[in-house]
Amino acid sequence: MNQALQHGHLDPDQLNAFAEGVLPEHERLVAMAHLAECPRCREVIFLAQQAIAAEAPAVVQEPARISFWKRWLGPLPLAGAAAFACALVAVVMWRSHPTAPPSAGSEVAVNREQPRVAPQPATGVANKPESPQPAKAEPPKPVPAVSASMDMATKQLAAPPPPVQAPNTSIRMPEQVVVENRASGSPGTPAKALPEPKLVAGLAEASQAQDAKSRPLAVAPQAPTEKAGIAAPVPAAAVADASAASGGLRDQAAQTPSVARRSSSPAPAASAGVSANGMVLQSAPRLDLLSGATGTVTDASGAAISGVSVTLRSPTKPNAPWVATTNALGQFTFSTVPPGKYQLELAAPGFKSQTQTLDLQKTQVAQVMAKLAVGAATETVTVDAAQISVMPSKAERRTASCDDPLPSGKPGKMCQIAGKKTLAVDDDGVVFVRRGNSRWKAVKISWTGHAKTIGVTGNGFELVTDSGATWFSKDGEHWSEHR
Amino acid sequence: MDSIPTQSAGLHEPAAGPTASLALQANAAGRAGVAFDVLEGLWREAEAGPLGLNVEEFADTLLKSGEKANYGLPPGRHASPAQVETFWRGLRLHELAVAYACALGRDAAWTRFFAEYREPLTRAAVAITGSSSLGQDLADALYSELFGLTERDGERRSPLASYSGRGSLMGWLRTTLAQRHVDHHRKTHRETPLEHEDFVAATPVPAPSDRTLVELNSALRVTMSALDEESRFMLAAWFLDGRTLLQIARLLRVHEATVSRKVKRLTEKLRKDLLKNLQAGGLSRQAAEEALGTDPRDLGINLRSLLQTSESPPFLNQKASQRPDESG
Numbered sequence: 001m002n003q004a005l006q007h008g009h010l011d012p013d014q015l016n017a018f019a020e021g022v023l024p025e026h027e028r029l030v031a032m033a034h035l036a037e038c039p040r041c042r043e044v045i046f047l048a049q050q051a052i053a054a055e056a057p058a059v060v061q062e063p064a065r066i067s068f069w070k071r072w073l074g075p076l077p078l079a080g081a082a083a084f085a086c087a088l089v090a091v092v093m094w095r096s097h098p099t100a101p102p103s104a105g106s107e108v109a110v111n112r113e114q115p116r117v118a119p120q121p122a123t124g125v126a127n128k129p130e131s132p133q134p135a136k137a138e139p140p141k142p143v144p145a146v147s148a149s150m151d152m153a154t155k156q157l158a159a160p161p162p163p164v165q166a167p168n169t170s171i172r173m174p175e176q177v178v179v180e181n182r183a184s185g186s187p188g189t190p191a192k193a194l195p196e197p198k199l200v201a202g203l204a205e206a207s208q209a210q211d212a213k214s215r216p217l218a219v220a221p222q223a224p225t226e227k228a229g230i231a232a233p234v235p236a237a238a239v240a241d242a243s244a245a246s247g248g249l250r251d252q253a254a255q256t257p258s259v260a261r262r263s264s265s266p267a268p269a270a271s272a273g274v275s276a277n278g279m280v281l282q283s284a285p286r287l288d289l290l291s292g293a294t295g296t297v298t299d300a301s302g303a304a305i306s307g308v309s310v311t312l313r314s315p316t317k318p319n320a321p322w323v324a325t326t327n328a329l330g331q332f333t334f335s336t337v338p339p340g341k342y343q344l345e346l347a348a349p350g351f352k353s354q355t356q357t358l359d360l361q362k363t364q365v366a367q368v369m370a371k372l373a374v375g376a377a378t379e380t381v382t383v384d385a386a387q388i389s390v391m392p393s394k395a396e397r398r399t400a401s402c403d404d405p406l407p408s409g410k411p412g413k414m415c416q417i418a419g420k421k422t423l424a425v426d427d428d429g430v431v432f433v434r435r436g437n438s439r440w441k442a443v444k445i446s447w448t449g450h451a452k453t454i455g456v457t458g459n460g461f462e463l464v465t466d467s468g469a470t471w472f473s474k475d476g477e478h479w480s481e482h483r
Numbered sequence: 484m485d486s487i488p489t490q491s492a493g494l495h496e497p498a499a500g501p502t503a504s505l506a507l508q509a510n511a512a513g514r515a516g517v518a519f520d521v522l523e524g525l526w527r528e529a530e531a532g533p534l535g536l537n538v539e540e541f542a543d544t545l546l547k548s549g550e551k552a553n554y555g556l557p558p559g560r561h562a563s564p565a566q567v568e569t570f571w572r573g574l575r576l577h578e579l580a581v582a583y584a585c586a587l588g589r590d591a592a593w594t595r596f597f598a599e600y601r602e603p604l605t606r607a608a609v610a611i612t613g614s615s616s617l618g619q620d621l622a623d624a625l626y627s628e629l630f631g632l633t634e635r636d637g638e639r640r641s642p643l644a645s646y647s648g649r650g651s652l653m654g655w656l657r658t659t660l661a662q663r664h665v666d667h668h669r670k671t672h673r674e675t676p677l678e679h680e681d682f683v684a685a686t687p688v689p690a691p692s693d694r695t696l697v698e699l700n701s702a703l704r705v706t707m708s709a710l711d712e713e714s715r716f717m718l719a720a721w722f723l724d725g726r727t728l729l730q731i732a733r734l735l736r737v738h739e740a741t742v743s744r745k746v747k748r749l750t751e752k753l754r755k756d757l758l759k760n761l762q763a764g765g766l767s768r769q770a771a772e773e774a775l776g777t778d779p780r781d782l783g784i785n786l787r788s789l790l791q792t793s794e795s796p797p798f799l800n801q802k803a804s805q806r807p808d809e810s811g
Contacts, residue, residue, distance in 0.1 A: 012642075012662050016650040017650040026557045027552070029712050030712075042716075043724070044662045049733050053733075
């Protein structure tokens with residue numbers, strides 16, 4: 001050991017204690033002063049510190065073993081986030097770009113499939129011996145993978161209704177309905193045995209799913225026309241369509257989306273089925289037979305009241321009401337409601353509650369103009385139905401072109417419009433057709449017997465003779481029998 | 484220098500036993516001024532018994548460590564028994580026992596030392612020398628030295644006896660290795676050509692007047708002497724040794740950004756004080772600014788020696804240099 005160098009220098013014990021910071025303050029200052037003037041001790045202490053830094057990497061650390069599951073499941077959160085982002089973008093794009101109405105062919109195919117998917121034996125279809133037409137069921141078209149039951153129902157709602165359609169003749173209806181209407185032997189009468197409860201339940205589910213996407217409050221597009229009291233049943237020929245009145249939910253969604261929401265409506269088991277690919281399919285809502293109600297709620301001065309809780313309650317199902325809330329303009333809309341009698345309850349804080357009775361006929365949209373009086377919410381004002389006007393539906397307005405007298409001089413029994421063509425049949429079953437507002441032209445019959453009902457299909461007209469034969473035509477002039 | 488006189492039976496002969504006689508225990512307790520129970524408790528805490536140390540031997544090394552550092556008190560103060568006990572309990576007792584038992588040549592201690600420190604000692608030596616072979620040689624040389632092969636006045640001495648237990652034993656070994664390496668380097672590389680360290684002035688500047696140089700020398704001495712210990716250490720390590728901010732920060736246990744700020748403030752303060760002292764000496768501000776641009780080689784003083792010269796007493800004579808404020 002070099003003893004000479006020890007004199008006048010800090011020994012290793014002092015240097016190490018200084019480096020490790022364990023020297024008391026007075027000794028630290030002395031050591032610092034010595035280090036400031038002693039390059040040798042500085043070199044020693046810095047070299048020792050350098051050794052510490054160099055020793056650290058020498059400690060070989062075994063690389064952390066990554067477990068099998070962590071290695072494979074590690075990227076899952078990132079992949080999940082990416083998938084979620086893609087789905088979000090797809091939903092936003094789908095929302096902001098309303099899809100074009102599907103082709104008529106696909107719509108018919110879907111509707112044909114639904115009775116097979118959701119059979120309703122309660123209607124006794126299988127026992128009807130005179131079923132004129134075999135089941136037109138086609139193999140179910142593959143459902144897009146992204147569609148779920150909710151999407152399916154939404155698509156059904158979004159499907160544009162046929163231009164003009166008779167409820168008792170349309171092939172778009174489930175077969176059992178068509179058969180039952182034919183068996184009733186009363187052409188022209190509205191369908192009496194519609195599978196409404198189940199269809200409505202399915203529709204309620206669809207509506208609920210639709211509203212679950214938080215559509216904004218609807219602005220009633222129709223202006224009140226006339227006060228006609230409670231809506232009288234419209235003739236069957238005056239095909240009214242509540243969904244048509246709403247302009248098609250898909251098209252309407254951008255402007256006047258529906259607000260009706262079924263508060264509690266369990267889906268019936270018969271209204272749903274499982275497709276071949278395992279997806280739940282809802283039964284087709286009978287949009288062409290549903291009613292609606294829209295209205296405006298104001299106070300005594302005529303100012304619109306927003307946030308009014310509007311409840312449409314059926315006496316038969318008081319626990320499953322439709323619920324809506326008025327928007328900033330005081331408007332509300334129930335666009336897809338089964339026909340029937342309802343209690344319309346209006347409630348708002350600071351106003352007296354009001355209850356109105358509505359008798360909704362199929363294919364009609366009731367127009368409600370309600371005025372709430374200031375008062376306690378517990379007070380209830382009952383309004384008679386005379387104050388409720390019924391607005392003619394879009395289909396009803398379209399039938400105005402059928403009002404022209406037929407060349408036979410007989411009153412028209414039924415009239416249908418498809419595109420620019422209008423098809424009418426008189427009491428004798430003679431069929432006439434015309435283009436636009438041109439003159440009526442008798443259709444050269446190809447069938448035996450007389451025409452019983454006429455209807456509109458997705459791409460033309462449909463005609464059912466009194467013998468039960470069904471004929472189709474795209475232009476109303478050239479007919480071919482469906483076999 | 485600390486040394487452990489070996490027993491008459493030889494360095495590696497074990498002591499009489501871990502348990503000393505009552506007379507020895509009373510002597511140890513009397514020297515420390517603390518109760519024997521405290522010493523025995525520290526002896527048990529240090530696990531000195533399995534290392535071959537009895538209570539008296541362990542008390543002996545505790546006393547040496549305490550007296551060397553004055554029990555952590557400033558020079559001139561007398562430690563109370565409580566302060567003595569506090570100082571002892573702040574030591575690394577087990578490592579102190581290992582080092583002292585090794586210095587006494589106890590086999591159990593050497594077995595423990597070999598198992599715990601032999602390999603790290605070699606790694607540290609390699610890190611210090613930067614060479615595997617040189618590091619191995621350095622470690623072997625120190626190992627033999629620690630084993631007590633060095634003799635002085637007929638007695639074998641081990642540097643491990645100088646370990647006081649204030650820092651870690653591994654840090655002490657590392658510092659000792661660095662010291663040996665520096666000493667060896669200085670002995671073998673004493674003659675270094677100056678031209679390798681010198682630099683050429685970029686542009687020749689006119690030589691300042693004699694009066695300016697005199698004023699500059701005086702101002703430098705005054706300014707440098709006004710710096711505190713830490714500032715002078717930082718300036719020396721930064722400017723003279725060329726240490727990095729990280730190295731200085733590690734040693735001072737601060738963040739390197741702190742060192743950077745301090746060095747910057749120090750240089751600014753140094754320049755400002757120099758200007759102030761130059762102006763106080765009678766120079767104008769412009770002349771003082773020009774004087775700061777003087778080539779250091781024109782100065783009659785050595786800036787390195789000036790920076791490294793302080794009025795503080797030598798470290799080893801700290802006991803004699805009692806600060807006025809600490810003489811209480």
